[in-house]
Amino acid sequence: MTELVTGPRWLDEDEARAWRGYRRMRTLLDLQIARDLAHDSGLSTADYDVLSSVSESAGHTLRLGDLAAQMLWSKSRLSHHVSRMEQRGLVARQEYPSDGRGAVLTLTDAGWQAIRDAAPPHVESVRRHFLDQLSAEETRVLGDLTERVLTHLRTVQ
Amino acid sequence: MTELVTGPRWLDEDEARAWRGYRRMRTLLDLQIARDLAHDSGLSTADYDVLSSVSESAGHTLRLGDLAAQMLWSKSRLSHHVSRMEQRGLVARQEYPSDGRGAVLTLTDAGWQAIRDAAPPHVESVRRHFLDQLSAEETRVLGDLTERVLTHLRTVQ
């Protein structure tokens, strides 16, 4: 009997393997890297991303909205998270001179110290658990493929 | 001046591209797929994974601990989540005959209906946003690479 309505195209073996592998890797890899980071530096990956983004920005200062956009976070999420980091003394909010609505983020001395201490072991962790497991060719393919998927996702909606 | 202490090996261009791409893709891809699933079926990806795991298991029944292990979730997380799904009438807990501590999960009729309705559009979504963006070769490479990283991660700790 022929199908009159086109059903979904189910996944073939390679596709299922890639999808399953991606999802399991995502879970375990992120967990392991977060564990290493917490153990080595007492930071969460969210903390690390905020600190490194601000430290690498021009003027070592970022508007909250720009940071949120760069990290693909909602403003609300960033606002909450920054409040927590502020309480721990890692970052500080400052007024944005030319726009009374805005606020910029800067690192405190403790924040600078934290990111400087955290970066080397974090990079080692990313290498050990991920990049060092890939051949040069696989690394390139992964870079290509993620870029293409991201380009596609930007066209959606 | 030569470095006396070996610093971290920083990432070269391809490595940075792969790592950055992976992280951005993970964020946006998961978000998009979750959005589609919520829109099409009113389920979260967590709901979907629970329902599909139980529906595909032998006997259509799973012990909570086994399900947690398979999903790479903590027992606590699963217990909380199952309680919420139970309240929505999607699953039911039942006693495990041969071990008084244990409990098994089954799908209610509504749960079966939900996973049957949700699966086709979800597979389409995964295809459209992810698998269809990859060449056959890239799909194979991704399968290989995730498998290797997972094998490595299992050896850690």
Add this chain to the structure above:
DNA sequence: TACATGTTGTTGACATGTCAACAGACGCTA
């Protein structure tokens, strides 16, 4: 049997993320 130890799943406190409503500042237009 009785005890010690391990296993299973639940619970409550807390950390984190989401969503919608909001206040204040901006800037265009009349």
Add this chain to the structure above:
DNA sequence: TAGCGTCTGTTGACATGTCAACAACATGTA
């Protein structure tokens, strides 16, 4: 300069995840 929609960031209520403590049961050993 007044009005009006837009933009920026914050807030509070709520959903979800983590962690440690726990109760109940199972199992091994004397």
